[in-house]
Amino acid sequence: MRISVLATRTEVSVGTIKFYLREGLLPPGRQTSRTTAEYDESHVERIRLVRALTDAGGLGIAAVRRIIAVIDAPDPQRLDVLATAQDALTGRVDPEPDDSAASVGRAHSWVAARGWPTGPGDRVVERLERAWEACEQAGVHVEDSMMDDYADAVEQVARVDVAAVPPGADDAVRRVVVGTVMLEPVLSALRLLAQRAISVQG
Amino acid sequence: MRISVLATRTEVSVGTIKFYLREGLLPPGRQTSRTTAEYDESHVERIRLVRALTDAGGLGIAAVRRIIAVIDAPDPQRLDVLATAQDALTGRVDPEPDDSAASVGRAHSWVAARGWPTGPGDRVVERLERAWEACEQAGVHVEDSMMDDYADAVEQVARVDVAAVPPGADDAVRRVVVGTVMLEPVLSALRLLAQRAISVQG
Numbered sequence: 001m002r003i004s005v006l007a008t009r010t011e012v013s014v015g016t017i018k019f020y021l022r023e024g025l026l027p028p029g030r031q032t033s034r035t036t037a038e039y040d041e042s043h044v045e046r047i048r049l050v051r052a053l054t055d056a057g058g059l060g061i062a063a064v065r066r067i068i069a070v071i072d073a074p075d076p077q078r079l080d081v082l083a084t085a086q087d088a089l090t091g092r093v094d095p096e097p098d099d100s101a102a103s104v105g106r107a108h109s110w111v112a113a114r115g116w117p118t119g120p121g122d123r124v125v126e127r128l129e130r131a132w133e134a135c136e137q138a139g140v141h142v143e144d145s146m147m148d149d150y151a152d153a154v155e156q157v158a159r160v161d162v163a164a165v166p167p168g169a170d171d172a173v174r175r176v177v178v179g180t181v182m183l184e185p186v187l188s189a190l191r192l193l194a195q196r197a198i199s200v201q202g
Numbered sequence: 203m204r205i206s207v208l209a210t211r212t213e214v215s216v217g218t219i220k221f222y223l224r225e226g227l228l229p230p231g232r233q234t235s236r237t238t239a240e241y242d243e244s245h246v247e248r249i250r251l252v253r254a255l256t257d258a259g260g261l262g263i264a265a266v267r268r269i270i271a272v273i274d275a276p277d278p279q280r281l282d283v284l285a286t287a288q289d290a291l292t293g294r295v296d297p298e299p300d301d302s303a304a305s306v307g308r309a310h311s312w313v314a315a316r317g318w319p320t321g322p323g324d325r326v327v328e329r330l331e332r333a334w335e336a337c338e339q340a341g342v343h344v345e346d347s348m349m350d351d352y353a354d355a356v357e358q359v360a361r362v363d364v365a366a367v368p369p370g371a372d373d374a375v376r377r378v379v380v381g382t383v384m385l386e387p388v389l390s391a392l393r394l395l396a397q398r399a400i401s402v403q404g
Contacts, residue, residue, distance in 0.1 A: 048339050056336030086394050116399040124394045131387035134258030137250050140381045142388070149362045150385075151392055156355035158396035160348065179342045180397075183352075184390060185333035186344070190353055191389075192288050192326045192382070194360035197318040 003029070006039045010047040017047065023061055025050050025068060049178065057181045067181070071174050086124060105129045110144055114151060157187065205231070208241045212249040219249065225263055227252050227270060251380065259383045269383070273376050288326060307331045312346055316353060359389065 007014045020026040026046055029037030046068075053059045053067065107129035111118050118125050135142050142150075164179065165172050209216045222228040228248055231239030248270075255261045255269065309331035313320050320327050337344050344352075363381065367374050 045341065049341060052336050052340030056333060056340075086398065111395065116395050117402050118395075124391055124398075128388065128391035128395065131258060131384075131391055134254050135381075135384045135388060138254030138258075138380050138384045139247065139251060140377065140384050142385075146362060146366065147388075147392075150359060150389065151396065153355055153358035153362060154389060154392040155396045155400065156358060157352060158393055158400050160351045160355060161393070161397055162400050164348065175342065176397075178340050179337075180394070182333075182337045182340045182342050183344075186330065186337060186349075187352065187356060187389075187393075188386060189326055189330035189333055190356040191360055191363070193313065193318050193320075193330065194353065194357045195363055195378075195382075196288065196326075198357065198360050198364050200319050 001039050002036065003039065006043055006047070009044050010051070012047055012051065020047065020050060023065065025061070025064055052182060053178070056185060059181065067177050070177055105133075106144075107132050110147055113144075114148070203241050204238065205241065208245055208249070211246050212253070214249055214253065222249065222252060225267065227263070227266055254384060255380070258387060261383065269379050272379055307335075308346075309334055312349055315346075316350070 001009070003014055003017060007017055010017075017026065021028060026043060029039040029043065031037050050064055050068075053064045054061075059067070107125050108118070108122075111122075111125050111128070132142060132147070161176075161179065161183070165175050203211070205216055205219060209219055212219075219228065223230060228245060231241040231245065233239050252266055252270075255266045256263075261269070309327050310320070310324075313324075313327050313330070334344060334349070363378075363385070366381065367377050
């Protein structure tokens with residue numbers, strides 16, 4: 001299909017599609033003349049993914065580019081899928097690693113005590129460290145035992161996440177990365193609804 | 203303490219403190235002369251809260267103002283705490299209610315089938331509706347049964363949330379509103395760690 005048809009199909013303007021092409025978020029179409037190119041269903045799907053990540057996912061262009069690079073990487077190793085996905089995701093929101101942060105902070109000790117796999121310079125643990133510290137600053141005190149209660153609950157969420165990962169490596173990367181980002185607002189809405197349901201019960 | 207001391211204590215510039223005062227995020231100090239005012243520990247605590255909400259919580263000034271209005275409201279009714287908190291929180295991120303959205307969408311049916319309390323024009327359910335739809339658009343298919351699995355897990359999260367609400371009404375509002383916002387990044391980091399832990403287990 002021509003770029004104008006692609007624009008109609010996806011409800012995204014031709015100008016925006018050209019921007020995605022320039023930014024490398026969308027692979028080029030098949031050139032049919034010096035000025036025209038043909039696009040196919042894979043372009044429709046990719047544009048929908050980019051829109052979902054930027055609109056509902058709230059990601060910036062750089063983050064979307066990183067996620068797409070993970071998805072498009074040739075033949076990713078099955079075992080690396082999760083690590084790659086997590087790197088792309090923590091890279092998206094985290095500032096430069098903060099050298100001043102104690103690397104043996106509260107979150108590190110807590111994760112180690114829980115027996116969850118971790119290592120030096122673990123960016124996800126550093127993220128937990130900052131988020132936990134921010135709670136305390138805001139006057140929301142979270143004891144270690146309460147963090148364990150949350151962790152028990154979130155392990156159940158993660159079981160659902162992991163069970164949904166399809167067997168093929170390509171699909172797996174896509175599902176883990178996109179699912180982790182896109183399901184955040186779903187889980188956030190569920191939490192408000194569940195808080196309400198539980199309060200009503202008594 | 204003088205405003206300069208308040209700035210040192212909170213590591214926030216005098217200019218920013220004046221901005222918070224103008225924006226109504228910080229109550230005025232006790233005027234001691236035409237040009238100077240005295241501030242106390244409540245101002246230190248309030249500035250830390252504002253910083254936590256804007257920095258780690260990622261909220262804009264308007265959202266912080268709404269949350270502070272809920273916290274400062276005189277004698278909030280105990281039973282209204284959760285509703286008020288949820289209104290402040292969904293108001294913060296949601297656009298104007300979209301009249302074009304079908305009010306009997308998939309999320310509405312699912313919430314009703316689950317037996318969770320809801321009503322017409324429920325903003326939290328509308329939020330779930332949009333987030334679920336965005337997942338589908340991004341190619342992340344979430345069946346009703348999978349949503350139930352997530353809901354079972356998130357109910358456990360909400361039980362921890364609700365158990366942490368202190369008995370006093372003032373503290374309750376603060377805890378629910380601030381806790382719901384500030385714990386989001388904590389839960390998000392826990393999810394990545396738990397995904398990893400579960401994948402390693404096999």
